[in-house]
Amino acid sequence: GFSWKLADHPKLPKGKTVAVVVLDGWGEAKPDQYNCIHVAETPTMDSLKKGDPDKWRLVKAHGSAVGLPTEDDMGNSEVGHNALGAGRIFAQGAKLVDLALESGKIYDGEGFKYISECFEKGTLHLIGLLSDGGVHSRLDQLLLLLKGSSEHGAKRIRVHILTDGRDVLDGSSVGFVETLENYLAELRGKGVDAQIASGGGRMYVTMDRYENDWEVVKRGWDAQVLGEAPFKFRNAVEAVKQLRQAPKASDQYLPPFVIADESGKPVGPIVDGDAVVTINFRADRMVMVAKAFEYKDFDKFDRVRVPKIRYAGMLQYDGELKLPSHYLVSPPEIDRTSGEYLVHNGIRTFACSETVKFGHVTFFWNGNRSGYFNEELEEYVEIPSDSGITFNVQPKMKALEIGEKVRDAILSGKFDQVRVNIPNGDMVGHTGDIEATVVACKAADEAVKMILDAIEQVGGIYVVTADHGNAEDMVKRNKTGQPLLDKGGKIQILTSHTCQPVPIAIGGPGLAPGCRFRRDIPTGGLANVAATVMNLHGFEAPSDYEPSLVEVVDI
Ligand code: 3PG
Numbered sequence: 001g002f003s004w005k006l007a008d009h010p011k012l013p014k015g016k017t018v019a020v021v022v023l024d025g026w027g028e029a030k031p032d033q034y035n036c037i038h039v040a041e042t043p044t045m046d047s048l049k050k051g052d053p054d055k056w057r058l059v060k061a062h063g064s065a066v067g068l069p070t071e072d073d074m075g076n077s078e079v080g081h082n083a084l085g086a087g088r089i090f091a092q093g094a095k096l097v098d099l100a101l102e103s104g105k106i107y108d109g110e111g112f113k114y115i116s117e118c119f120e121k122g123t124l125h126l127i128g129l130l131s132d133g134g135v136h137s138r139l140d141q142l143l144l145l146l147k148g149s150s151e152h153g154a155k156r157i158r159v160h161i162l163t164d165g166r167d168v169l170d171g172s173s174v175g176f177v178e179t180l181e182n183y184l185a186e187l188r189g190k191g192v193d194a195q196i197a198s199g200g201g202r203m204y205v206t207m208d209r210y211e212n213d214w215e216v217v218k219r220g221w222d223a224q225v226l227g228e229a230p231f232k233f234r235n236a237v238e239a240v241k242q243l244r245q246a247p248k249a250s251d252q253y254l255p256p257f258v259i260a261d262e263s264g265k266p267v268g269p270i271v272d273g274d275a276v277v278t279i280n281f282r283a284d285r286m287v288m289v290a291k292a293f294e295y296k297d298f299d300k301f302d303r304v305r306v307p308k309i310r311y312a313g314m315l316q317y318d319g320e321l322k323l324p325s326h327y328l329v330s331p332p333e334i335d336r337t338s339g340e341y342l343v344h345n346g347i348r349t350f351a352c353s354e355t356v357k358f359g360h361v362t363f364f365w366n367g368n369r370s371g372y373f374n375e376e377l378e379e380y381v382e383i384p385s386d387s388g389i390t391f392n393v394q395p396k397m398k399a400l401e402i403g404e405k406v407r408d409a410i411l412s413g414k415f416d417q418v419r420v421n422i423p424n425g426d427m428v429g430h431t432g433d434i435e436a437t438v439v440a441c442k443a444a445d446e447a448v449k450m451i452l453d454a455i456e457q458v459g460g461i462y463v464v465t466a467d468h469g470n471a472e473d474m475v476k477r478n479k480t481g482q483p484l485l486d487k488g489g490k491i492q493i494l495t496s497h498t499c500q501p502v503p504i505a506i507g508g509p510g511l512a513p514g515c516r517f518r519r520d521i522p523t524g525g526l527a528n529v530a531a532t533v534m535n536l537h538g539f540e541a542p543s544d545y546e547p548s549l550v551e552v553v554d555i
Pocket residue numbers: 024025075076077078135136166167285426430
């Protein structure tokens with residue numbers, strides 16, 4: 001029968017403190033002026049790379065290596081941390097939604113049946129990120145869902161859009177809204193009353209995460225549910241074009257707006273009897289809005305009016321909280337994660353990041369589950385992030401504070417594993433501010449140094465890696481790698497992640513002599529890291545985990 005007990009590793013000892021450091025958005029790319037990691041002073045990461053070639057390598061962090069539909073899909077933190085923590089590759093939300101839409105099974109599921117009971121009298125509201133980024137949602141999936149819903153009886157549909165510019169180029173929102181508008185016009189031609197009802201930039205409206213700033217979710221609620229926003233337009237393309245005119249405006253941070261009819265009345269507030277679907281498949285930035293729709297006793301902001309609706313997520317976003325209780329597509333069943341195994345084998349674990357990435361080393365790491373496996377053995381520490389700012393104005397973020405907390409946890413001797421996410425390369429990389437991203441990378445490197453120094457002191461082991469690329473490439477490039485220019489001759493800034501591989505390094509005084517990276521797993525990816533870490537704790541990994549990257553040779 002099944003057992004949580006892990007076998008002893010034949011050669012690697014137990015009892016070493018293992019630091020697992022994840023640099024968010026830290027890929028490996030050719031050195032040039034748009035590679036902020038290359039430009040920044042990063043002596044610690046440089047020394048790992050230049051050190052023992054058997055203790056530094058690259059691993060895949062995008063596409064099928066992390067369960068995404070195609071090799072053109074860049075990596076992201078959800079799938080990256082899922083793979084790091086679970087040690088296996090699961091078909092991820094993007095893929096599962098594709099399959100459900102393709103086969104039509106989505107319309108036979110419990111979630112769709114549940115919402116479709118509102119179609120006779122009520123409106124179907126679709127809320128979500130409007131882009132082809134493939135990180136949180138995809139426009140083609142939205143269009144298919146619109147088509148399928150109307151074919152399955154939805155007569156009145158309202159779409160509440162969130163503009164992107166973070167997983168895709170800034171400014172691309174206009175084209176996505178046009179595509180959606182054209183499709184909605186087609187539906188209207190077929191007699192479906194379908195329109196965009198509200199909108200706003202994803203980082204300012206609705207898509208906050210890890211309870212960093214409830215105001216973001218409130219702005220969305222006000223526009224989507226109450227039909228109230230500081231800006232009113234007759235048409236969404238107009239809205240986005242005009243709001244982008246403001247100085248420093250960007251797709252990510254557009255203010256909320258509602259679409260109103262000729263008399264000034266909002267066209268699509270959410271009212272009793274309506275159905276609501278949040279169309280994002282990715283969990284982190286949907287959990288808060290799901291709580292606002294689903295929880296009776298909700299006190300994070302005044303919802304003013306709480307319509308009696310039927311609400312479903314594209315996926316279930318939190319497996320532990322069962323949130324939301326209705327969903328259109330079943331999420332990947334990420335079970336038996338390494339964190340759960342390790343606590344069952346007595347490993348005392350400390351996990352830490354600042355708010356904006358806190359759930360990455362807890363929630364995502366543990367297979368999209370909130371909470372502890374074992375409160376006695378685990379401690380998760382969240383350093384509060386600055387909220388209400390874009391991180392290019394504070395590129396050091398809380399790297400130093402994270403480094404200190406992790407150092408103290410290592411030196412305390414109370415933990416066998418400390419696991420940390422250092423957010424700077426990613427969070428600042430997403431702003432598209434190259435100078436600030438250089439500062440960010442330096443700060444991240446300094447935090448790594450603090451952690452490695454502490455590991456040195458206690459005779460421990462370190463594993464330093466990343467979840468996906470971002471800061472190593474800040475421009476859009478053509479096929480030969482040359483930066484692309486826009487119509488005005490300016491380089492096109494890349495705010496998104498990349499398809500680059502990421503580094504992984506092992507070392508520290510506790511690393512057994514002869515322990516090194518195997519040379520026979522050239523295609524290794526993030527999912528190989530969990531078994532690696534289990535080995536470094538002195539255990540064999542479960543047999544269905546992706547193979548460990550390390551071996552022990554006689555020296
Ligand atoms: C975000 O949610 O901030 C981006 O879409 C993806 O970034 P992450 O995968 O690094 O969190």
